Amino acid sequence: MKEAFPEYNNHYDINQAKNKIIDFELFLKKSQEKLEDFTECVNIAEEKNEIDKKQYIELIEGFNNYEKSNMLIYADGNKNSLIFADPSNNDLYEKINKLKTEMINPFISIRDFLQEETLDIEAMFKAITKFYNLLETEKELKLKLENLEEDIKREQKGEFNIFKSFFKAKEEIIKETEKEKELTQQKILDINEIIKIAGYHLENKIDSFKKEKTKNIINI
DSSP states (O other): OTTTOTTOOTTOOHHHHHHHHHHHHHHHHHHHHHHHHHHHHHHHHHHHHHHHHHHHHHHHHHHHHHIIIIIHHHTTTOGGGSSSSOGGGHHHHHHHHHHHHHOOOHHHHHHHHHHHHHHHHHHHHHHHHHHHHHHHHHHHHHHHHHHHHHHHHHHHTTOOOHHHHHHSOHHHHHHHHHHHHHHHHHHHHHHHHHHHHHHHHHHHHHHHHHHHHHHHHHHO
């Protein structure tokens, strides 16, 4: 782990990261709620915009058909008196047709942006959960160590687990418990190092996450 993360500092204060991660997690929870509400609004706006686009196209087609079926008769067949049918206005109809194909619903981009935001927040939640899992593992190991130390005290006083003492000699039982204690102590040291590395990188990621988000919102 240390070779993989050479910038890791042995003297890093993990408590600093814990407080920062807890605060950021609370922020993410509130942010997630706001995103859900905002996404709902954008979905409604996107749907309405699509309806507006469809109505616009129908409106243009309606004017065009109205000229062909009604206005052409009123104008006694003189196309120069019309708008869409006027040969000199061919470019107008082409522009309108082109506009129909180029009409973009801006809310689709915002919706996609919000989906990315939601996924990013979920990813940060997963990273924080992994960090908390490490802390919980450390807590369990420390509790196990306390229990082993109590077991050794009892065994040294001659108080043995009946099941264990039935199959093994007292000296062997004490030796095994002491060995398990040493292994647990080493596991605690290892998990503590991993927690420091994970906390260090998660803290840095929170800072870069904030910078990235403030930059992205300007673009969108």
